Amino acid sequence: xxxxxxxxxxxxxxxxxxxxxxxxxxxxxxxxxxxxxxxxxxxxxxxxxxxxxxxxxxxxxxxxxxxxxxxxxxxxxxxxxxxxxxxxxxxxxxxxxxxxxxxxxxxxxxxxxxxxxxxxx
Amino acid sequence: xxxxxxxxxxxxxxxxxxxxxxxxxxxxxxxxxxxxxxxxxxxxxxxxxxxxxxxxxxxxxxxxxxxxxxxxxxxxxxxxxxxxxxxxxxxxxxxxxxxxxxxxxxxxxxxx
Numbered sequence: 716x717x718x719x720x721x722x723x724x725x726x727x728x729x730x731x732x733x734x735x736x737x738x739x740x741x742x743x744x745x746x747x748x749x750x751x752x753x754x755x756x757x758x759x760x761x762x763x764x765x766x767x768x769x770x771x772x773x774x775x776x777x778x779x780x781x782x783x784x785x786x787x788x789x790x791x792x793x794x795x796x797x798x799x800x801x802x803x804x805x806x807x808x809x810x811x812x813x814x815x816x817x818x819x820x821x822x823x824x825x826x827x828x829x830x831x832x833x834x835x836x
Numbered sequence: 837x838x839x840x841x842x843x844x845x846x847x848x849x850x851x852x853x854x855x856x857x858x859x860x861x862x863x864x865x866x867x868x869x870x871x872x873x874x875x876x877x878x879x880x881x882x883x884x885x886x887x888x889x890x891x892x893x894x895x896x897x898x899x900x901x902x903x904x905x906x907x908x909x910x911x912x913x914x915x916x917x918x919x920x921x922x923x924x925x926x927x928x929x930x931x932x933x934x935x936x937x938x939x940x941x942x943x944x945x946x947x948x
Contacts, residue, residue: 750937752885752939759926759928759939759940759941759942760877760879760885760928760930760939760942761939762936762937762938762939765935765937776935776936777936778936779936812884812885814885816932817873817875817890817891817932819869819871822890822891822894824886824887824890824896824897825887826884826885826886826887827884828884829884
């Protein structure tokens with residue numbers, strides 16, 4: 716069974732940093748492109764960024780609002796995805812989800828339960 | 837960037853009746869590998885999103901067969917053949933053909 720478990724959320728002041736983790740199990744994590752998605756309270760889903768697999772160069776891509784501030788990485792030996800968030804702004808307040816991307820090789824359904832991040836003074 | 841639109845944004849339905857949601861993209865979602873990476877997600881109240889349909893028309897495991905997806909290019913549709921109470925929630929289309937990925941604004945389905 717595919718499982719994704721996010722952690723690391725919390726309350727942080729504007730300008731601060733936070734690192735989120737997503738522990739994956741039940742599938743070949745090293746073969747899956749992964750994304751982070753966020754959802755502000757009462758709002759829709761917003762894509763944050765994506766990381767490819769090793770054979771695709773572990774390439775990352777980001778949404779404009781977070782580019783230059785957020786960094787996605789992965790540790791395939793630990794089956795874990797990360798989101799390093801720096802220079803946080805109040806508008807980054809949201810629930811952050813990790814999800815499995817659908818690629819030409821793997822297209823599994825998988826979303827975590829989310830971890831809330833609140834950026835407030 | 838690709839922009840996704842959905843209609844309607846609100847869909848009151850009668851139990852047992854069909855429902856249909858439209859999703860349009862500002863560019864073709866046909867990838868160079870030949871796949872069309874258009875997916876449908878369901879988010880029930882208070883829950884995480886759950887994928888229902890992947891690559892236009894493929895139902896995920898455990899998804900009732902009353903859900904179906906169709907379409908091509910820039911126009912896509914999610915249909916529920918007979919709405920049940922557990923189908924209440926917000927439905928999103930999402931494209932992962934192009935970067936940045938994009939979600940539709942969501943369609944809120946509730947019972948009349």
